[in-house]
Amino acid sequence: MTARLTALLTCLLPLALLLPTASTAAPACPPAIAMPSEAQAQSLAAQAPDRGLLYRLRRDGVDSYLYGTLHVGRMEWLFPGPRLREAMAQSRVLALELDLQDPATLQILSQPPRHAEALKLSEPLRKRMSAQARAACLPEQALASLHPILQLSTYTVLQARWDGLDPSFGQEQMLSAWARQQGRSVLALESAERQQQALIPARAAEARKALLKGLDQLERGQVRPVLRRLAQAWADGDLELLQNYERWCECIEDEQDRIELRRLNDERNPELAHGIEALHAKGQPVLAAVGALHLSGDQSLPRLLAARGFEVERLVPASDKR
16 A cells, blocks of 8 residues: 555544445445444453553643554454553543544535645546445445545545454544543544645645555555554554554555655654643643554654653553553
8 A cells, every 4th residue: 555545544534434334235345344232342341451552641740641543443442441441531631633523524524625636537547446436335426525535545444344344443433432422522633624635645646646556556455464464563552563564564665655654644743742732731631542653653642742741651561462
């Protein structure tokens, strides 16, 4: 996958959440998700281990928390482990990259991005995109209102459903539902426009190049193995593997891909760190949930927040990941 498309899974908006679940009537469709029964839910909740990356952020006598998430998951991942439950109970504000239940955010995402030139598809390219819609078991016009880059990004994420990983089981969905049920404030660390700018090139020529590269990799079957490995690294809290993402993700084919990945991930981190700091400074404990790759690398959020005076402690070390 290209850096731009893989970054969607861990850093950017999971647009697949805006779509209806595919039917299982056609055998070529991935299995439909199954919600747990009441008995299953009780069992899974009682046995849930901590997954992912969780940090305590301490400053000025207040403890906030930083949680690295994945925008897809398995049914059992809906249930938080003991340390995440404690962080949730102590927090009064949930901070997400975007709040997908905000109508204004959804309206912006459904419109052509203001910063980007229109990308017109040739007939051969349109047919290739239509083939991806069929492979995702979506009507051809289901994503018509989205920029082609966002359409392809959504098809990329939906590939994970063949391996039991679904956007409906993403950690943000669980946390958002919990926060609203408990009367917690839900705030966004970024704007929808900012994420559109990060994902969609302003120039149509650059967007077309990225689209062609992503289509090639989808058609060659390169997507699912990377998504599976990324999901397992997240579930295991394997920070070392996430730190080495560029070496195994098959998303860095040239220097332009490397530049894009830094822009999508590292260059957004100072803004995210500023947002977390500003919320924490109001004196109420914050649980900030962002894509897991933002917690890796030289410009990781834990490093940036430590530089801003926070005492940063990882609560789910690799030795305690199961």
